[in-house]
Amino acid sequence: MSAADTPQTLDPLGGITARFTVFLATAIAVVIATTFTAMSVPEITRPWAVIGSLASLAAALTVLVVSASPFRAPFRRGSAIAFLALLALAVWLEAVSKLGADTHVLNDWGALVVAILMFPLGCYRPARELVVAAVVMAFVVAGVPLVHMHSLVTDVPPLVFSIVITAPVLGGGIAAAAFSRSLVGDLTAWRETARSAASVGTQSATLTAEIEADRLALLSREILPLLSSVVSTGRLTSHESDHARMLASSLRSTLVDETDRSWLEELGVDLSDPDRESDAWQPAQRAALRAVLERLAESWPGVDVVLTVTAQDGETHVDLVGTFTRGTRPSRNQLAPYVATMRMVFDRVAVRSSQDTVQMHFEVPNPI
Numbered sequence: 001m002s003a004a005d006t007p008q009t010l011d012p013l014g015g016i017t018a019r020f021t022v023f024l025a026t027a028i029a030v031v032i033a034t035t036f037t038a039m040s041v042p043e044i045t046r047p048w049a050v051i052g053s054l055a056s057l058a059a060a061l062t063v064l065v066v067s068a069s070p071f072r073a074p075f076r077r078g079s080a081i082a083f084l085a086l087l088a089l090a091v092w093l094e095a096v097s098k099l100g101a102d103t104h105v106l107n108d109w110g111a112l113v114v115a116i117l118m119f120p121l122g123c124y125r126p127a128r129e130l131v132v133a134a135v136v137m138a139f140v141v142a143g144v145p146l147v148h149m150h151s152l153v154t155d156v157p158p159l160v161f162s163i164v165i166t167a168p169v170l171g172g173g174i175a176a177a178a179f180s181r182s183l184v185g186d187l188t189a190w191r192e193t194a195r196s197a198a199s200v201g202t203q204s205a206t207l208t209a210e211i212e213a214d215r216l217a218l219l220s221r222e223i224l225p226l227l228s229s230v231v232s233t234g235r236l237t238s239h240e241s242d243h244a245r246m247l248a249s250s251l252r253s254t255l256v257d258e259t260d261r262s263w264l265e266e267l268g269v270d271l272s273d274p275d276r277e278s279d280a281w282q283p284a285q286r287a288a289l290r291a292v293l294e295r296l297a298e299s300w301p302g303v304d305v306v307l308t309v310t311a312q313d314g315e316t317h318v319d320l321v322g323t324f325t326r327g328t329r330p331s332r333n334q335l336a337p338y339v340a341t342m343r344m345v346f347d348r349v350a351v352r353s354s355q356d357t358v359q360m361h362f363e364v365p366n367p368i
Contacts, residue, residue: 007180008074008124010187012340015073018123022068025120026061029113033057036109040098049097053090057113060086064117068124070340071351075124083121084133087114088140095144108165111141115168122176122183130180134173138166264307267293273309277316281364285345292338300324316364318346324356 008015037050044050060083066072067079091110098108114137121130145161264271264278267290281289296303304323309316324330335351335358343349346362353359 004126005184005188006074006124006126007122007183007187009344010184012070012073012337012344014183015068015075015123016070016336016340018120019068019070021123022064022120025116026065028116029057029061032113032116033109036107036112037094040107043098045100046097049093053093053097056086056090056093060084060090060117064120068120070336070343073340073343075121077125077129080121080125080129080133084137087117088137091141091144095147099147108144110144111165111169114141115172118169118172119176119179122179125180127177127181127184130173130177134170134177137173138169141169142166264289268297269293269305269307271307271309273307275309275311277309277311277364282345285364288341288345292341295338296322300328300330302328314366318362318364320360320362322358322360324358326356329353329356329358 008018033054037044037054063079063083063086067075067083091114094108094110118130118134118137121133125133142162142165144165145159264273278286293305296305300322302325306321306323308319308321310319311317332353335353339349339351339360342360342362347365349360349362351358351360
């Protein structure tokens, strides 16, 4: 299990399902922020700050929702940092909006919203990163009671309020980290078990089996009758000699054709890969494309797939064009699982639909 592994990178389809968690947390955050703001109107001394806090929260939620989209997978560290920075800005702008008038910090929405929005990150980011994020955001919200210490109408020390409001933030962040770590561990263990238990057929083994099958067919159909005839007569006629040479040539051609066959051609696609770039792809890249193509064929029978692989300036570009029967082209939502899967192992995945065709372009990253 790598420290950089996330539930989304190990299970791209699970990342799509997790978007419902994002939507739910976003809706709850919006309701809480607007309700608490309306209830705290008498304490607002700087309207521009409260407007800024709500705008920053809206920007943070936009980053979260957009980054969780399967068409932008995986959810990157930069997106998480931008989301948390905007969230921290929203918390402090809300604090500024009540300077000198906040009598009870427990009716502020900042800490509660941060705690709620920390949990969805557990589906997209590694556990160690989430723990760091929880600690940082706890320090962010802990300072809010301290700036309101002169306006509080209670004898409870501000430090106590700081501890109280940081507890849910730390709890949400640590829960997200625990969820991420547990899921990554389970997925990694499942992969290792499947890898060790399954009979992993390599390309060479597949080709060998096909060649053996062709050999047996040729032996049973042509070569064995010829040998039987020679054995029974005890001599080799000129016609049988010519026939033997023809069979030898046919066998050599079969062996050469099968050896030169690309693994992509086994998937039944119309392939153009003149430089055999696909032969150098990593196992994960082959598995992803194979799964996508096989699933497309199962879900939309009759789809005609053309795959073009080209090398340009040291980079491998791939264009996949699927032509569907009239009226059966998949929608954008139906394509989301395939795009999410491809984005885990390929770069610059772009999808475009027009009438009865779907075009997907992606680049194969150079091996490190």
